[in-house]
Amino acid sequence: MPASPSSAAALSRWVVVGCAAILVLAALAAYHNTFPAPFLFDDTPAILDNPTIRHLGDLKEVLLPGEGYGITVSGRPMLNLSLALCYAMSGTHVWSYHALNLLIHILAGLTCSASCGEPWDG
């Protein structure tokens, strides 16, 4: 059914870009109204009461939060690092935390989509 190999390749590139755009827009539309949602439950010990995310420059502290500073983050350096990034952006305002959460989710969606089209040849 394809007209010619080259036009099919060009078409499929546009299909990929279009699909990615739809996925990003759909996720933004679905979550656009969640940005003012406050900190709740475990957010309090892990973010508001967590002194180890306050200095992004102090990587040792950020990556090894130790025990007792927000039980959700201890032993999870990537999580604590991402929180420190948000703290550096907006302090204790929620917007950057929600923005990064959504970005992570969108990237995961795109990776999921990309993985599907990825062929194996051993």
Add this chain to the structure above:
Amino acid sequence: MRRTLGWVGRVIPNPPLSVSNPSDRRVKDNAPYPADATLLAFTVALLWTLHPLQTEAVTYIIQRTESLMGLFFLLTFYCFSRAASSPRPWPWRVLTVLACLGGVGAKEVGTTAPLLVFLYDRTFVAGTFREAWRRRRWRHLSLAATWVPLALLVASTGWNRGGAAGFNVGVSPSQSRGSCVKYQYTLDFLAIENQESAMSRRVRLEYAGACYHVINRGNYRRDLFAGKGAARFNRFRGEAGRPFQGRYRALHVEPGEALGEVAHYIHLNPVRAKVLPVERLLEYRWSSLPWLVRKPRPAWLVSGTVLAGSGGLADTPAGWRSYLGYLAVRAEESADAREAKFGRLSQGWALGSADFQADLLEQLSTTTGRETGFDLLGADRQAHQQVRSAQWERALRSAAKALGIQLDHLPAKKSAAEKVRLAALMTQRTSVCNAWLADRLQMGVPGAVTQYVRRFRLQGETQTQSFQTALLKIHT
């Protein structure tokens, strides 16, 4: 396992795609390349991205731990398959391991990625475990090697994920629906659009006669006081705006010895900053020191603390000469020695005796909001812990009162019923950590607290009328 939905998308369209190695099982019935593989992949990914089950991971901020792990998990699969198909596989092989490491660094379930990659290889590519092992053993082993750093991370938490995960989670079947409940709450909170997040002004403890050590810092950490004004500084930099960086910080200082120490410290600022040598300190116009020495001095400038703090010197020219000599000695002192005696004078939040700090903490934990209160403490871990301990202690007293338990006359037994009731109430209503409870109530190791409380819950004790009533009465 919600994230595993993600690679279902990988599994469905993949087998018929382009498995070209003749030793591969699927070659025999190699179906034609489906023209709509991209659309199928996209549909699966879109369904997964928008599925309501993800709401908690996206909207409840700290559940980022899930989605971050999920992203790295998917990246591990993606990079692994790129490494298999790319003519230059090495960068992809390295990225596979890095992605896997990122996953275990975000949440412990990332530990399953190496196993699932191996299983995937066996099922859809190699055909048998033996074949997968023979062809890609080093890649699988390098992924499995990420378990070592994971074990170290978990060990760093004392093998106790604070009751958040692990084998002794202490959750009854009725509570294992926790995720769904949180998800529900998240929606409720969205609906009422709490305005609290818009208010985050720093609150300071203020009282008559309070002393503060006020600290500010120039943009770029440049020295502002060496003779350049703000306007000139900005002209020089070609910028507009304030020369100071953000808001100032103010540390509480206890009158007396601690205040004297801060005064010496400030008098020596220009020496530490290498603006002037110690013998020329009196030439430094931006300090109170030259004004202290001369007479008459301004009425608001008080000399008693400084003189008393340097050994009870007299307010005479000879006394002030001695003070300068004292400063010269202090200038030689290493930062370590000073910190050992007085703590860090420009960090933390309160300078003074233990009683002074305890008093302030008491005020702090009762008079200001939680968020702003902790903001005031800055990055001082010890102070955070102290305030939290003070809050937990107050909650514990309230809990004891609500349950009719005498806190001062607890039985010695580690698993005493009174202790367990208190611990169960505290874990349900506060963010208290098991280590604190174990120490305060003398219940043995932190893990034991988890066990006792778990048993207590499983026996349905938390559902009794008296416990539920106490839950409502306690002030946190």
